[in-house]
Amino acid sequence: MTNRLALRADLLDITADPGLSSVDAPSVRFDPDCWLLVEDGRIAGRTRETPGDDWDKRDFSGRLLLPGxxxxxxxxxxxxxxxxxxxxxxxxxxxxxxxxxxxxxxxxxxxxxxxxxxxxxxxxxxxxxxxxxxxxxxxxxxxxxxxxxxxxxxxxxxxxxxxxxxxxxxxxxxxxxxxxxxxxxxxxxxxxxxxxxxxxxxxxxxxxxxxxxxxxxxxxxxxxxxxxxxxxxxxxxxxxxxxxxxxxxxxxxxxxxxxxxxxxxxxxxxxxxxxxxxxxxxxxxxxxxxxxxxxxxxxxxxxxxxxxxxxxxxxxxxxxxxxxxSMVRTLAEAYKVQALQGVKLTAWKALYAATRGAARALQLESEIGSLDVGATADLALWDWAHGPLAQHRDRLARELHERVFAWMTLGDERNLVSAWVAGTERWRRA
Known part of the structure; x- marks a missing residue:
C-alpha cells in the first residue's frame, strides 16, 4: 500500500545559494497556501488543487512549512x-x-x-x-x-x-x-x-x-x-x-x-x-x-x-x-555576528545555510534540506508568529523577506507546530 500524505501550508525553501546580502534572490521558492504531496516518505510534488480521497490530507493553512x-x-x-x-x-x-x-x-x-x-x-x-x-x-x-x-x-x-x-x-x-x-x-x-x-x-x-x-x-x-x-x-x-x-x-x-x-x-x-x-x-x-x-x-x-x-x-x-x-535562534544570532562586521545577512542566506546549503556541504543535497521532488520528507511546520508582539509585527510585514526575517528574529522553538521524518510525524506541539 502506498502511504500518501498531503500537507497544506505556505511552502518555502531555497533552491540555490542566494548570496550573503541579496534580499531579491531568485532562488527563493515560495508557494503560499499550497499542498505538498508526500508518497512513501518522499516528496512527490505540490499542487493548488485539493488532492483526492486517496490522500491523507492535513490542512495547515496560514502556517509555514520548511525543510527540517x-x-x-x-x-x-x-x-x-x-x-x-x-x-x-x-x-x-x-x-x-x-x-x-x-x-x-x-x-x-x-x-x-x-x-x-x-x-x-x-x-x-x-x-x-x-x-x-x-x-x-x-x-x-x-x-x-x-x-x-x-x-x-x-x-x-x-x-x-x-x-x-x-x-x-x-x-x-x-x-x-x-x-x-x-x-x-x-x-x-x-x-x-x-x-x-x-x-x-x-x-x-x-x-x-x-x-x-x-x-x-x-x-x-x-x-x-x-x-x-x-x-x-x-x-x-x-x-x-x-x-x-x-x-x-x-x-x-x-x-x-x-x-x-x-x-x-x-x-x-x-x-x-x-x-x-x-x-x-x-x-x-x-x-x-x-x-x-x-x-x-x-x-x-x-x-x-x-x-x-x-x-x-x-x-x-x-x-x-x-x-x-533552536536553529531559528541560531539564525538570528548569525545575523548579529555579521552585523558587527558590517555585513547584513539575509534571512535567505541564513535559511540556506541551515537547510540546502548544509545538505550540499554533506554531499546529501538529493536527500535532505529542500522541498524538491524526490527528497526525503524531513519537514518542519511553523507558526509565522508566536505571541502578541510577533503577531503584531507579522501583520505589518510588507513583503516576504520582511516577514521571514521577523519570523527568524522573533521566533524560536515555541513557533514549531510539528516535525516529520521521512514522512512520519515524529513531534507535535501539545
Missing amino acids: FIDTHVHCPQLDVIASHGEALLPWLERYVFPAERRFEEAVAAREGADRFLDLLLAHGTTSAVVFPTVHKVSVEALFQAAAGHGMRLITGKVLMDRHVPDYLSDDVVSARADCIELIERWHGRGRAAYALTPRFAPTSTPAQLSMAGELLSRYPGTYMHTHVAENRDEVGWVASLFPEARSYLDVYASHGLLNERSMLAHGIWLDDADRALLADSGAQVAHCPTSNLFLGSGLLDWARLQAAGVGVSLATDVGAGTTL
Missing part, C-alpha cells in the same frame, strides 16, 4: 552543561565538559542521553545532525540506535582523544582504531546512518592518532571527518606549540590526510588567507556556531571572506557551548 533543519555541529552529552557560567574554551572543557562526558561510559546513561538529545532536536525543528558523542564506543552505538528508531539522518563517530585529557576520557591509537573499524563496518551506510572520523581537536590527539584517522577516512569511502578548528586564540597558540612543523592549525589536519569534501570543521574563526584557500581547494566546510562563539567570547566568524574564497559555510548550534538547540 540540519545542525552541522552539536554535542549530544553537553546538554548536561548548557548554560554553564564563566569560562573561556579551554577551562570550560576541563571544568564542565569532560566530567559530563564521563557519564556516557555507562550504557544506560548513553541510551537515555541519546534518546533525550534526538527528541529535543525534533522538538526544535531539526531533523538531521552531525553529532559529537564521547570517546566511549557505547555512546556512539546509542546514538546510531536512537537515530534509527527515529528514522533520522545522523552523522556521528567515536571521539578520538589520546592526550591532554583526563585518564577517564583517554584512549590509544590501537584501541581507537579497532573501535572505529568495528563501528564503521556495523553502522556506516546502514539506513540513514553515516560515520564520521572525529578527532576532538588537534591538541587532544597525538600525530599518530590523527594519521590513523586520516588512514581510515581514506580507506572507507563516504565516511566524514568532524572536528574543531581555530575557535579561540589561546587554542590556536596551543596548537602552534604542539605542532611547530605545521604552517597553521588547519595545516595540522591537512598534513594528516583529514581534509576533503566530507570534512566538517566547527568554528574556523581565526583563519588566514592561506587557510581559506586550503579549505576551498580541499572542499572542506566550516560549521558556523554563533551562539557558542558569543557565549564563550571566542570571536566573530568572517563569513564574507570565507564566501569570497569559495568556502562553504553551514550553521550549527554547538550545544552545550551554544546556548540553544
